[in-house]
Amino acid sequence: MPKSDHPKVAAADHDVHELIRHRWSPRAFDPARTVSRADLLRLFEAARWAPSSFNEQPWRFVVVMRDQSLAAWEAVTASLSPTNRSWAAAAPVLVLASIRLTLERTEQANPLAWYDAGQAVALLTVQATAQGLFVRQMEGFDHEHARRVCDVPEGFDPIVMMAIGYAGDPDTLSSDKHRVAERTPRRRRAVGDFVFENTWGRLYQREDA
Ligand SMILES: Cc1cc2nc3c(=O)[nH]c(=O)nc-3n(C[C@H](O)[C@H](O)[C@H](O)COP(=O)(O)O)c2cc1C
Numbered sequence: 001m002p003k004s005d006h007p008k009v010a011a012a013d014h015d016v017h018e019l020i021r022h023r024w025s026p027r028a029f030d031p032a033r034t035v036s037r038a039d040l041l042r043l044f045e046a047a048r049w050a051p052s053s054f055n056e057q058p059w060r061f062v063v064v065m066r067d068q069s070l071a072a073w074e075a076v077t078a079s080l081s082p083t084n085r086s087w088a089a090a091a092p093v094l095v096l097a098s099i100r101l102t103l104e105r106t107e108q109a110n111p112l113a114w115y116d117a118g119q120a121v122a123l124l125t126v127q128a129t130a131q132g133l134f135v136r137q138m139e140g141f142d143h144e145h146a147r148r149v150c151d152v153p154e155g156f157d158p159i160v161m162m163a164i165g166y167a168g169d170p171d172t173l174s175s176d177k178h179r180v181a182e183r184t185p186r187r188r189r190a191v192g193d194f195v196f197e198n199t200w201g202r203l204y205q206r207e208d209a
Pocket of ligand 1: 023024025026084136137138139140141160186
């Protein structure tokens, strides 16, 4: 986990678990530090235990490790948008997350597949934090290109690419904007902006506030 005085550690208004405060999404990855299969399997084990509608578990992951298959890694990297490629190329692991579009039980459309996969990835990111690993998710990639190079079958759709690895030196980032962002504290809406009591818009607060 990052040191407590790291600028990315959440300045939480309410007491939350350290893993939640310390999770953040870097762009700078250490290209020299690979991630072992055993460590990656622990991340997917965390994803495995996520809740899902009808316990359908509609998420699927294709893991591409630079140190195991440079060709596969380069093919997947080529699907990234140029901006994402500019930093993600240093990450030792890329993971393509996909969803099953229909329910296994009925073969009807599963409108909750995205929701479920998001929960699985959220657990994965928290487990990564516990292991000293970092994850940055990306929507900016060519989905059809990724489908082709990862051989994602019909009935499944790629949804997000993840860069996984150990945090690196922000000064290695090629973009000025990204170097600044890498050191800028994370900002969030206040809890009072999105949690209401009884009716929408009615502030939810501590009794003793
Ligand atoms: C579904 C999703 C798509 C994202 N796509 C990108 C992306 O294409 N490029 C990028 O640099 N970051 C991307 N991000 C990272 C977000 O910008 C980041 O999570 C957000 O700014 C909050 O920062 P934090 O994760 O450090 O708290 C994405 C995150 C999610 C969850």
